[in-house]
Amino acid sequence: MQTKPYRIGTRASPLAQAQAREARDRLMAAHDLPEEAFEIVVLSTRGDRVQDRPLSEIGGKGLFTLELEEQLSDGRLDFAVHSSKDMPTVLPEGLHLSGFLPRADMRDALIANGSTSIAELADGATVGTASLRRQALVRRMRPDVTVVSFRGSVQTRLRKLQDGLADATLLANAGLVRLDMEHVASAVLDPSTFPPALGQGAICIESRENDAHTDALVAGVDHHPTRTALECERAFLAALDGSCRTPIAGLAQIDGESLSFFGIILTPDGTTVHEISREGRAREADELGRKAGETLRLEAGTGFFESWV
Numbered sequence: 365m366q367t368k369p370y371r372i373g374t375r376a377s378p379l380a381q382a383q384a385r386e387a388r389d390r391l392m393a394a395h396d397l398p399e400e401a402f403e404i405v406v407l408s409t410r411g412d413r414v415q416d417r418p419l420s421e422i423g424g425k426g427l428f429t430l431e432l433e434e435q436l437s438d439g440r441l442d443f444a445v446h447s448s449k450d451m452p453t454v455l456p457e458g459l460h461l462s463g464f465l466p467r468a469d470m471r472d473a474l475i476a477n478g479s480t481s482i483a484e485l486a487d488g489a490t491v492g493t494a495s496l497r498r499q500a501l502v503r504r505m506r507p508d509v510t511v512v513s514f515r516g517s518v519q520t521r522l523r524k525l526q527d528g529l530a531d532a533t534l535l536a537n538a539g540l541v542r543l544d545m546e547h548v549a550s551a552v553l554d555p556s557t558f559p560p561a562l563g564q565g566a567i568c569i570e571s572r573e574n575d576a577h578t579d580a581l582v583a584g585v586d587h588h589p590t591r592t593a594l595e596c597e598r599a600f601l602a603a604l605d606g607s608c609r610t611p612i613a614g615l616a617q618i619d620g621e622s623l624s625f626f627g628i629i630l631t632p633d634g635t636t637v638h639e640i641s642r643e644g645r646a647r648e649a650d651e652l653g654r655k656a657g658e659t660l661r662l663e664a665g666t667g668f669f670e671s672w673v
């Protein structure tokens with residue numbers, strides 16, 4: 365019997381803390397443990413502190429996980445809770461993703477003062493987003509739209525919208541749901557025309573590879589179909605060397621033993637697009653994602669990746 369509480373690491377944003385509580389609540393239910401068996405440790409990360417520049421400029425996704433991973437590696441934390449889409453494909457040595465909670469809504473929500481689609485936005489409207497994927501997907505449909513950088517927590521971005529810094533913004537619907545803010549969405553966008561980020565909507569748990577005790581705990585909440593979908597999506601991302609500089613989107617869906625995958629890469633202005641769809645077996649998720657990424661990489665050619673970095 366564990367005597368000290370499990371130390372759960374999370375970033376400080378309200379969304380990150382809601383995700384940590386969801387992981388804790390699921391672990392409590394799965395193992396019939398009291399709330400006191402867990403302690404949620406809130407850390408501020410470099411990615412959270414630097415909000416005036418796009419992520420792609422300040423060093424990418426790793427900045428959101430660095431502080432948590434340091435404390436995880438040296439044993440100050442037992443595990444960390446993250447949004448899968450914020451996780452780099454390569455983790456620090458000795459750490460692994462030991463669990464995936466059941467994926468929530470993976471779609472993007474449009475928040476646009478009444479417009480219920482990208483097509484309906486006013487001529488020359490301004491869209492606030494710091495995501496290269498969202499920027500490219502919007503500009504693909506609406507080259508007349510101007511994109512302005514919006515970073516910060518969900519609350520910060522909604523405040524910027526209210527302050528008139530843009531006519532519309534896009535947020536992960538899963539985040540709105542977790543914050544009980546679904547009502548702010550003007551529309552939830554169809555993944556076939558507005559594909560999500562790889563990993564969007566799925567909460568993951570990161571822990572030490574040699575910590576069998578934590579692995580056994582986390583196994584109680586690991587959701588197999590979500591893990592399989594994420595294996596495919598992360599293999600796709602890794603094959604494309606998914607730096608934060610390439611607009612990239614996609615989705616793996618599991619139906620029993622089968623898997624269907626859709627992936628897309630674009631130039632930031634949305635004028636050049638390469639897409640791929642693949643059907644296969646769930647048990648080959650990793651290979652299917654990797655091959656889809658390699659195929660797309662060849663099709664696009666090296667010039668595609670070098671044209672704007």
Ligand SMILES: NCc1[nH]cc(CCC(=O)O)c1CC(=O)O
Pocket residue numbers: 447448449450518534535536537538539563564565566567
């Ligand atoms: N980059 C920030 C981030 N990371 C994960 C989510 C949403 C929650 C999720 O995808 O599970 C968000 C906010 C957003 O994109 O609106």
